[in-house]
Amino acid sequence: MGKNLELMNALDFTPQELEANKEGYLTKRQRHRLSDERSFWRFFDRLIKAASPILIILAALDGIRIGDTISSRAVIISLMCIITFTLLLYIGTRWRKLDKDLSKGDVTAVEGIVKLTRFRKRNGMAYRIYIHQEYFDVPGHIYIAFEQGKSYALYFTPHSRTLISAEQLN
Numbered sequence: 001m002g003k004n005l006e007l008m009n010a011l012d013f014t015p016q017e018l019e020a021n022k023e024g025y026l027t028k029r030q031r032h033r034l035s036d037e038r039s040f041w042r043f044f045d046r047l048i049k050a051a052s053p054i055l056i057i058l059a060a061l062d063g064i065r066i067g068d069t070i071s072s073r074a075v076i077i078s079l080m081c082i083i084t085f086t087l088l089l090y091i092g093t094r095w096r097k098l099d100k101d102l103s104k105g106d107v108t109a110v111e112g113i114v115k116l117t118r119f120r121k122r123n124g125m126a127y128r129i130y131i132h133q134e135y136f137d138v139p140g141h142i143y144i145a146f147e148q149g150k151s152y153a154l155y156f157t158p159h160s161r162t163l164i165s166a167e168q169l170n
Contacts, residue, residue: 003147003168010145013165021107021155021165030164034102034157041095045088052084094160101157108158110134111169116148129154129163136163 008014017027026034056077063073115130127143129136131154142163146152151169156162 003145003150006145007166007168010142011163011165018155018165018167022109022153024107024109026101026105026107026157026164031102031105034098034160034162037160037162038095038098038102041091041098045091045095048084048087048091052080056080097160098157098162100159101162104158106158107155107164109153109155111153112151114146114148114150114152116143116146118143136161138163 008018013021013030017030020027020030059077059080060073062068063070063076110131112131117128117130119126119128125140127138127140129138129143129146131152134154136154136156146166147168153167153169154163155165157164
């Protein structure tokens with residue numbers, strides 16, 4: 001029970017939520033947490049949609065002010081549009097996946113031996129948990145709650161692949 005208590009604390013779930021996840025559904029509190037995450041992505045989406053036209057206009061006005069060539073300014077504005085489109089595509093994908101998870105409320109499970117990996121990224125360490133071909137990128141405090149080579153059941157949302165609970169199996 002000690003390792004499962006550590007998992008509960010790291011992933012912030014209760015025994016009742018674990019039982020609900022085993023039965024294949026999200027609890028009200030888990031839905032609320034996913035809804036908060038979805039709201040974050042929607043806010044970011046709206047922020048970029050509002051800011052990008054303003055930045056494009058400012059870039060054009062700056063080009064006029066400094067006497068830049070039209071072709072040079074067109075390249076800069078094109079790059080801004082490409083970056084904006086790429087960000088909006090990524091953000092839209094994230095919140096749509098969360099929408100699907102919230103509308104269905106399903107929980108998926110995978111069981112097996114855990115393989116823990118960590119690797120260096122530009123901004124620090126990244127942590128990943130593997131079971132078979134499934135993997136989850138997690139923060140360090142969740143990573144250390146697992147033991148290498150032990151058998152676990154991981155419960156997650158199928159579209160956004162958000163890890164919501166776990167238990168060590170005997």
